[in-house]
Amino acid sequence: xxxxxxxxxxxxxxxxxxxxxxxxxxxxxxxxxxxxxxxxxxxxxxxxxxxxxxxxxxxxxxxxxxxxxxxxxxxxxxxxxxxxxxxxxxxxxxxxxxxxxxxxxxxxxxxxxxxxxxxxxxxxxxxxxxxxxxxxxxxxxxxxxxxxxxxxxxxxxxxxxxxxxxxxxxxxxxxxxxxxxxxxxxxxxxxxxxxxxxxxxxxxxxxxxxxxxxxxxxxxxxxxxxxxxxxxxxxxxxxxxxxxxxxxxxxxxxxxxxxxxxxxxxxxxxxxxxxxxxxxxxxxxxxxxxxxxxxxxxxxxxxxxxxxxxxxxxxxxxxxxxxxxxxxxxxxxxxxxxxxxxxxxxxxxxxxxxxxxxxxxx
Amino acid sequence: xxxxxxxxxxxxxxxxxxxxxxxxxxxxxxxxxxxxxxxxxxxxxxxxxxxxxxxxxxxxxxxxxxxxxxxxxxxxxxxxxxxxxxxxxxxxxxxxxxxxxxxxxxxxxxxxxxxxxxxxxxxxxxxxxxxxxxxxxxxxxxxxxxxxxxxxxxxxxxxxxxxxxxxxxxxxxxxxxxxxxxxxxxxxxxxxxxxxxxxxxxxxxxxxxxxxxxxxxxxxxxxxxxxxxxxxxxxxxxxxxxxxxxxxxxxxxxxxxxxxxxxxxxxxxxxxxxxxxxxxxxxxxxxxxxxxxxxxxxxxxxxxxxxxxxxxxxxxxxxxxxxxxxxxxxxxxxxxxxxxxxxxxxxxxxxxxxxxxxxxxx
Numbered sequence: 001x002x003x004x005x006x007x008x009x010x011x012x013x014x015x016x017x018x019x020x021x022x023x024x025x026x027x028x029x030x031x032x033x034x035x036x037x038x039x040x041x042x043x044x045x046x047x048x049x050x051x052x053x054x055x056x057x058x059x060x061x062x063x064x065x066x067x068x069x070x071x072x073x074x075x076x077x078x079x080x081x082x083x084x085x086x087x088x089x090x091x092x093x094x095x096x097x098x099x100x101x102x103x104x105x106x107x108x109x110x111x112x113x114x115x116x117x118x119x120x121x122x123x124x125x126x127x128x129x130x131x132x133x134x135x136x137x138x139x140x141x142x143x144x145x146x147x148x149x150x151x152x153x154x155x156x157x158x159x160x161x162x163x164x165x166x167x168x169x170x171x172x173x174x175x176x177x178x179x180x181x182x183x184x185x186x187x188x189x190x191x192x193x194x195x196x197x198x199x200x201x202x203x204x205x206x207x208x209x210x211x212x213x214x215x216x217x218x219x220x221x222x223x224x225x226x227x228x229x230x231x232x233x234x235x236x237x238x239x240x241x242x243x244x245x246x247x248x249x250x251x252x253x254x255x256x257x258x259x260x261x262x263x264x265x266x267x268x269x270x271x272x273x274x275x276x277x278x279x280x281x282x283x284x285x286x287x288x289x290x291x292x293x294x295x296x297x298x299x300x301x302x303x304x305x306x307x308x309x310x311x312x313x314x315x316x317x318x319x320x321x322x323x324x325x326x327x328x329x330x331x332x333x334x335x336x337x338x339x340x341x342x343x344x345x346x347x348x349x350x351x352x353x354x355x356x357x358x359x360x361x362x
Numbered sequence: 363x364x365x366x367x368x369x370x371x372x373x374x375x376x377x378x379x380x381x382x383x384x385x386x387x388x389x390x391x392x393x394x395x396x397x398x399x400x401x402x403x404x405x406x407x408x409x410x411x412x413x414x415x416x417x418x419x420x421x422x423x424x425x426x427x428x429x430x431x432x433x434x435x436x437x438x439x440x441x442x443x444x445x446x447x448x449x450x451x452x453x454x455x456x457x458x459x460x461x462x463x464x465x466x467x468x469x470x471x472x473x474x475x476x477x478x479x480x481x482x483x484x485x486x487x488x489x490x491x492x493x494x495x496x497x498x499x500x501x502x503x504x505x506x507x508x509x510x511x512x513x514x515x516x517x518x519x520x521x522x523x524x525x526x527x528x529x530x531x532x533x534x535x536x537x538x539x540x541x542x543x544x545x546x547x548x549x550x551x552x553x554x555x556x557x558x559x560x561x562x563x564x565x566x567x568x569x570x571x572x573x574x575x576x577x578x579x580x581x582x583x584x585x586x587x588x589x590x591x592x593x594x595x596x597x598x599x600x601x602x603x604x605x606x607x608x609x610x611x612x613x614x615x616x617x618x619x620x621x622x623x624x625x626x627x628x629x630x631x632x633x634x635x636x637x638x639x640x641x642x643x644x645x646x647x648x649x650x651x652x653x654x655x656x657x658x659x660x661x662x663x664x665x666x667x668x669x670x671x672x673x674x675x676x677x678x679x680x681x682x683x684x685x686x687x688x689x690x691x692x693x694x695x696x697x698x699x700x701x702x703x704x705x706x707x708x709x710x711x712x713x714x715x716x717x718x719x720x721x722x723x724x
Contacts, residue, residue: 073655080624080625080628082621101661101662102622102658102659103658104628104657105656105657106656107654107656259444263443293432294435294457294468294469296465296467299463
């Protein structure tokens, strides 16, 4: 049967679903995209077991039906189409795709082989989609990479009637972002960092409807539905490691600090934690690094406060750069001690906090 | 001793020389950059054995001297500098680099370890640098990749008192580009394709002075001097394989043909030469492809000439795309037969010719 759909819309929705579908998988069913035709809607769906995704496209549909095809090939064809409108003619074993002067026949797969997805009927929570994306994207860098304990490789969401908070930590650094907006949900959950990467790409304008299910969080934003599998395990009690007493504290422009750290770090020893040294005294911040090729240093004037007149610390330059990356405008950098965690807060956006543990020196 | 030099100029010249210097090499001397200080000039030089390069930078120099340092580290430092002016203070074993509030110390190497380069005193030929780059970049794609006979992996330059021609071929396709400009040289030489890639990046405006030496071509363009090692061996007699009799010939827009081939080729079988089929008859060009996922086709109206009413051919879609890539505006596509070479010429730029051998079908 025939379906008519605007190319731009098909291409966009297909792009989202295609990206999560594995190109090669030990389970061939996972590389299939399911196409469901119903009254005035064409639905594309697929899964990589961590994320289920469904995209609805308004379309001129002649007859309902279920089909499946290799997602990547369909994506390549659709992206190449010359016309503004696409005509899809679904037959038993093949799909005719035509647009402008171009026509192609794609082999269809048995739809009973494709993964079948389920989404909740009702959504008890909601957040502004762009706000949720902001919170996730501010903290995601602090999640651990593969080597660490599994739960550290996730981003935690704390949802209650007061606020919404996203947190990530790998034990050496931590970042959280607060949304004043409560979601209507009251729960804590941990999303795999890779699923968070997909979510931040998908979330657009408008409302993100939320539903907590058995081991998964479902998010609906515009024409996209996403089930994200949750991580199991206990997220560390991070609040108790964030210090509250800071003998030294400085205020300076975040971009200036980031530029200086990146310049000085050129000389840092990549095999020794990318170490840069900070020395703060009398409203001056000296940053130095030393490696096998030589030594570099740069000084910045800062506004200094606190009970102690000076402090000496060392950080992994990459961790420092990561923590500064989401910032703009002035920041406050607060030091609890030479070997105890330091805290970076934005004066422009008080929702963001980064904590970073100094390197042990000497 | 002290040298003052504008950061932008140092960064640009350093970028050129740094790019050819190997980052890691079994011969550590090759990863060093030599710095020669003389009256009002700082000269950077290095080699990867295929290309020698020397860049001259006007600089405020206090005392002449020879130094050497790891090229990549120097490059990283210079790119990161904050100020407009760079002060270099060369000492016996280290180099102090400062710019704005930033300062670094780089370990120097023994300059006697760095490769010592020689360039000719006189240049008997010259071409417009941008024209030489145009000729090389039009044909470079047709050079063979690693698997083929060595000489096919080069780009030939034919220099005589009539014209200058660049040619590349891998036996399945060929491209040449003619420059009406004679160079003043009378010789034939073959440059390694990878050296050609570097040359096309380096050549800027103005004159390219040329000198043929023992096994190398030297090119001087503005403040850059380059020795390119020549390839040894006999380049094939390509002229005799370019057909002159074409029973069918079509004229059409190059971009339209490229777009159509790229769309249809989505279905082409990557394991079977990326084959696309062309069928020309009655001013119509039908392009089709078939692979394990399905079949695609698209038709174009063309202006057709010749003695034969129709022709059927197949090409490697990638080869066809490569041949079309340098073109804009209308092209003439001429067919000598179903299994004998076809020729593509630009109606906008008559200097370019591409030849492509059809795939054997059936």
